[in-house]
Amino acid sequence: MEITPDRIVIYAREPAILNATLLFTWLTMALLVGVSAWVTRQLSVNPKISPWQNLLEIGVEGIYNQIREITQQEPEPYLAFVGTLFLFIVTSNLLTVVPGYHAPTGSLSTTAALALCVFFAVPIFGIRKQGLWRYLQSYLEPTPLMLPFQIIGEFSRTLALAIRLFGNIMSGNLLAAILLSLVPLFVPIVMQILGLVFGLIQAYVFSVLALVYIASATSVQQQGEQA
Secondary structure, three states: OOOOHHHOEEEEEOOEEEEHHHHHHHHHHHHHHHHHHHHHHHOOOOOOOOHHHHHHHHHHHHHHHHHHHHHOOOOHHHHHHHHHHHHHHHHHHHHHHOOOOOOHHHOHHHHHHHHHHHHHHHHHHHHHHHOHHHHHHHHHOOOHHHHHHHHHHHHHHHHHHHHHHHHHHHHHHHHHHHHHHHOOOOHHHHHHHHHHHHHHHHHHHHHHHHHHHHHHHHOHHHHHHHO
């Protein structure tokens, strides 16, 4: 069993190389787009709605409320970005129950790409909320001497996001492989169930951390006004 899908080569012919990470990343995205298009093709405002629309509304409302609680702001500007992050990660992790599927979140290249999305989203949301000058000033507070530490902090938390998700998913796969070789009957089933719960938790943690970083970049102006 390969620990990371990067090492599983599906197709290799120079200059194109297709590994499991790329394949299952695109399949996961295609699945999310297809299901979204199918569920939303006949949305209704009538009291009687389809079970799929009801499930969709529950999910969106849950993400909406979480954004509001964490950021203490209106969730609309952040709903699409954070919701997409969560859905992609949780779908990637939960689909591991499908035989032959390899979660792209088990690849450091995937988790690094997700962390980079957060890295660039934070200043974008911050500048949109506060304006360029006020956002840049936040790096100099409470003293300009903090500028190097603020910059280091931006890069270190991005690195931590990528490694945390990759390490947790990789360690879960490794543990499942070891148990499968030692006790090939009931224990792997229990571990797979725990893996699904663990995958859901990891998606939630990654999304919450992204929200915390965004909230810290967009709430400085409010704190300054209150002072």
